Each structure stands twice: as C-alpha cells, then as structure tokens.
Amino acid sequence: MKKAIILLLGILFANILSAQEQKAIRITKEDSQREILIKENKRIIIETVDDVKFSGRYSVLQNEIVINDVLIPVTDIKYLKRHPAFSSILTTFVFVYGGFVTATMGVALGVFVDPNAFYLTIPALGLIYAGLQKPNFHKKYRVEKNWMFEIVTIPE
Numbered sequence: 001m002k003k004a005i006i007l008l009l010g011i012l013f014a015n016i017l018s019a020q021e022q023k024a025i026r027i028t029k030e031d032s033q034r035e036i037l038i039k040e041n042k043r044i045i046i047e048t049v050d051d052v053k054f055s056g057r058y059s060v061l062q063n064e065i066v067i068n069d070v071l072i073p074v075t076d077i078k079y080l081k082r083h084p085a086f087s088s089i090l091t092t093f094v095f096v097y098g099g100f101v102t103a104t105m106g107v108a109l110g111v112f113v114d115p116n117a118f119y120l121t122i123p124a125l126g127l128i129y130a131g132l133q134k135p136n137f138h139k140k141y142r143v144e145k146n147w148m149f150e151i152v153t154i155p156e
Contacts, residue, residue: 103121
C-alpha cells in the first residue's frame with residue numbers, strides 16, 4: 001500500500017512539473033466584445049496583408065504565429081479561419097461521393113430510360129469539383145470587420 005501511494009504521489013508530482021501553459025489566439029470583436037479562443041496546434045487558414053495564404057497547424061513563437069516554418073506577425077493578418085481536419089475530410093467525401101452517385105445515376109438513366117437524364121452529369125461534375133477544392137464552411141474573422149487578433153497564454 002505504501003508503494004502505491006508513493007508511486008501515485010510521484011506520478012502526480014511529475015505531472016505538475018511537466019504541465020505547461022498553453023498559448024492561444026484570442027479573436028475579439030471590438031464592437032460587441034465577443035471572444036473566440038483558438039488553442040495552439042489547431043488547423044487554421046491565414047491570409048496576410050500581402051495576399052499570401054497559409055494553412056496548417058499553427059504554433060506560437062514570441063508574438064508571431066508559425067505555420068509551415070513561416071513566421072507571421074499578428075499585425076500582418078488580414079483574416080483568420082478555422083480549418084478542422086475532420087470537417088474538411090467529411091465535406092470533401094460527401095461532395096465527391098454525391099457527385100459520383102449523381103453521375104452514375106445520370107449515365108444509367110440516360111442509357112436505359114431517357115436520354116435527357118444525361119444532363120444529371122452536369123451538377124455531378126460540379127459536386128466533384130467543389131469537393132476537390134477543400135470546402136470550408138467556417139467563419140472568416142476579418143480585420144476589416146473589426147476583429148482583433150492577439151496571442152494569449154492560458155493555463156491548462
């Protein structure tokens with residue numbers, strides 16, 4: 001019993017020592033003081049003032065955001081948008097799958113029932129194209145719409 005208590009206290013002490021404060025981006029609307037917090041290592045899309053887009057997992061170094069080994073100052077951000085992997089994979093799958101099903105139905109109905117059913121391939125190609133363009137339905141937080149970006153430290 002003593003060994004279990006000592007082991008448990010040792011694990012607790014090691015956990016306390018290794019616990020770190022996590023960085024995040026706080027997005028605040030100046031008008032309504034609404035706040036959104038995006039923790040470090042989340043997937044985001046950023047466009048800078050120079051019209052260069054960066055996407056991927058971000059980390060914080062000093063007062064700059066690092067995406068794909070590129071330092072981006074917070075003051076150079078034009079807009080920021082969340083880009084979760086699960087929702088992008090799911091929407092891509094749904095669009096592409098729906099496009100293939102619609103195209104298959106259009107071809108099958110066009111061959112066996114009515115030649116006008118071949119027109120179903122037009123929206124099917126549109127669905128496939130939209131699915132391959134990385135659809136993202138999350139909100140853009142733009143500087144010109146009074147959103148402010150700042151890097152904060154949050155305790156875990």
